Amino acid sequence: MPADHLSTTFQALADPTRRAILASLTTGEKTVSDLAEPFDMTMPAITKHLKVLEKAKLIERSRKAQYRPCRLQPEPLKDIDEWMEQYRKFFEASFDRLEDYLKQLQAKKEKTDE
Amino acid sequence: MPADHLSTTFQALADPTRRAILASLTTGEKTVSDLAEPFDMTMPAITKHLKVLEKAKLIERSRKAQYRPCRLQPEPLKDIDEWMEQYRKFFEASFDRLEDYLKQLQAKKEKTDE
DNA sequence: TCACTATTTAACTATTTAGTTAATTAACTG
DNA sequence: CAGTTAATTAACTAAATAGTTAAATAGTGA
Numbered sequence: 001m002p003a004d005h006l007s008t009t010f011q012a013l014a015d016p017t018r019r020a021i022l023a024s025l026t027t028g029e030k031t032v033s034d035l036a037e038p039f040d041m042t043m044p045a046i047t048k049h050l051k052v053l054e055k056a057k058l059i060e061r062s063r064k065a066q067y068r069p070c071r072l073q074p075e076p077l078k079d080i081d082e083w084m085e086q087y088r089k090f091f092e093a094s095f096d097r098l099e100d101y102l103k104q105l106q107a108k109k110e111k112t113d114e
Numbered sequence: 115m116p117a118d119h120l121s122t123t124f125q126a127l128a129d130p131t132r133r134a135i136l137a138s139l140t141t142g143e144k145t146v147s148d149l150a151e152p153f154d155m156t157m158p159a160i161t162k163h164l165k166v167l168e169k170a171k172l173i174e175r176s177r178k179a180q181y182r183p184c185r186l187q188p189e190p191l192k193d194i195d196e197w198m199e200q201y202r203k204f205f206e207a208s209f210d211r212l213e214d215y216l217k218q219l220q221a222k223k224e225k226t227d228e
Numbered sequence: 229t230c231a232c233t234a235t236t237t238a239a240c241t242a243t244t245t246a247g248t249t250a251a252t253t254a255a256c257t258g
Numbered sequence: 259c260a261g262t263t264a265a266t267t268a269a270c271t272a273a274a275t276a277g278t279t280a281a282a283t284a285g286t287g288a
Contacts, residue, residue: 023200044238158247
């Protein structure tokens, strides 16, 4: 039960329904029913996913009449992005090697084409 | 119980012990005992964490005598980084607004200093 | 006030997770 | 071979997760 900030964020993102909800919020505020619509899932299940996202501060909620509109709150994603920084050199390095390899392939192909 | 690739990766990262293990592997290959040393936890617990990381393909393991050295395998982190791309404009935008605000503060301060 | 819509809460269940202790496997070393 | 070190497996437990159905709450509007 890790209570730390990053663990809570990663945990919240470790579910495809919740990631889809976040993606859907990139186009703007949505009601709970709007968000629920694409999923083959009951409303209480969606309410629970929203609570997980809210506790992780990935969304914020307000009230408009009987609606509880949700909007994206991207700060925790920024924290993950910053955490990622220490690993970037590793996967960028392997990407560079891939690029080198692809360049070699291309060079070989050009030779064949001559 | 999401079996998809991104969920598995996020799930593996949603634990401070596992993130610390990854960080420790940035300085190179380590044995299980090396990795276990900083934690107040039994060896079987560490073995389980390593299995989670291995299933998520965040580490790879080999054998050297009685040791099972682990090394970082950063590809899944790259996938997260790419997933993040769709959100970057959101948190970069709010960072820009913060920058603007700080510039305004600075401008005000300079005026006061005149 | 009554009925309707939007959403949440309660109570329950099945599965997964993170840890433990005790026992086992594997490889080295005297 | 006997003993030691490295690591895993088995069996168990407590807590968390993701879902369900049924009931409750809150706001709108005739």
